[in-house]
Amino acid sequence: MDADAIEEGRRRWQARYDAARKRDADFTTLSGDSVEPVYGPRPGDTYEGFERIGWPGEYPYTRGLHATGYRGRTWTIRQFAGFGNAEQTNERYKMILANGGGGLSVAFDMPTLMGRDSDDPRSLGEVGHCGVAIDSAADMEVLFKDIPLGDVTTSMTISGPAVPVFCMYLVAAERQGVDPALLNGTLQTDIFKEYIAQKEWLFEPEPH
Structure with missing residues (x-):
């Protein structure tokens, strides 16, 4: 996937993430480092086959159904x-x-x-x-x-x-x-x- 397509996907994800409700919780590692809400190719990078991974909340949903992941809502316990x-x-x-x-x-x-x-x-x-x-x-x-x-x-x-x-x-x-x-x-x-x-x-x- 070329850099422009990757950046367009990141913008779509960011818009959905910003509009979604998020939990008031601590998202840091055991060492106290902040955990980013999403990780992916750096701006300007190309990534062959990234369409098979995609961004959270969009097809093919390999990174979950929600743009916020578990920052929005936790999993259902059944x-x-x-x-x-x-x-x-x-x-x-x-x-x-x-x-x-x-x-x-x-x-x-x-x-x-x-x-x-x-x-x-x-x-x-x-x-x-x-x-x-x-x-x-x-x-x-x-x-x-x-x-x-x-x-x-x-x-x-x-x-x-x-x-x-x-x-x-x-x-x-x-x-x-x-x-x-x-x-x-x-x-x-x-x-x-x-x-x-x-x-x-x-x-x-x-x-x-």
Whole structure:
């Protein structure tokens, strides 16, 4: 990337950073040295491939979603939870939120992670054991019953069947009367993590 493009990107970042709300906190090293809000090529430098790194708060988001990083807001702390059926997990979520939880993180059971219904013969013995069983939009609606999805951030560790499960989440929100544009959270679609660590993948890494 040439120097002019880099400087234009820095100006865009600076404008967003200056306009954003920042926390009143100490941003220094253990030695007391000030930590700059962003680091990058020096003015006038070229940097081959910098478009793959970019600036905080802009595509390709390799440096975070926010121009301020954690100076604006800290990360959301969520309790990873899910077990049994949707109704049981819903009770757990309400308890988490009532006790100060800042968001929800859905743990799905193995059949759901593998894209199978609970009554599939291959699901026998695994339904609701290591997470919550979600087979339909109706299940998702029960999972978040009386939890305002427009006000709560939700993380879903689902990977393989992420698209249909996310669609179920959208339906649950719409049935609550929540505009999908107000939804916030994280949808994990990392089949590499499933392939390497959890061993629950629907397809090999290459098609992903």
